[in-house]
Amino acid sequence: MNNEKQMKLEEIAQVTIGVLVKREKEDTGENSYMLFSLKSYEEKQKYEEIKTSKDLSNKLAQKGDLLFRLLYPNKIIYVDETLEGLLIPSQFCIIRSYSMNPIVLKWYLESEKVQEELKNKITGSIIKSMPLANLKTINIPNISSKNQKNMEQLITLWKREKDISQKILEEKEKLYTYYLENMIVEGED
16 A cells, blocks of 8 residues: 555544543542443443542543453443443553544454554563554554445445344344253153
């Protein structure tokens, strides 16, 4: 790919680290925030509420943001309406794109090519992490608006197909388990 068509992530997006919750948390603070956590997100649980006297509104997730987990293994989460307004902790950085479709940017950052580049930028031997300064220097291609729109449609379609396939597999698992368990019961004397 031509280097003139490449940009650094920091040139197309605001990349900021989340808030260090231990430092800002207060029992009597007048500001209240729901705190994003990967565990709550993945297990679809309620988010913890924290109080502070500081205004942390600049660390709240906005729809279209990408949350990049700085600890290894890295993970990228697209902020939709269900995550909007959550306070982002310092284990994540917020990537807020100026010029690139966030769905396309997420796909690109998760691509094999970028994952290899990210591996080379990770530091630490026991606790591996991605320094924010290193993340900001990731190369991003300059993709036309038309191609970004087409890519978003294709990415969305592929995600829908994967979700449907997963649901089919889960239903088949239940069906086969039901049949197998009935065969066990029928086989007993």
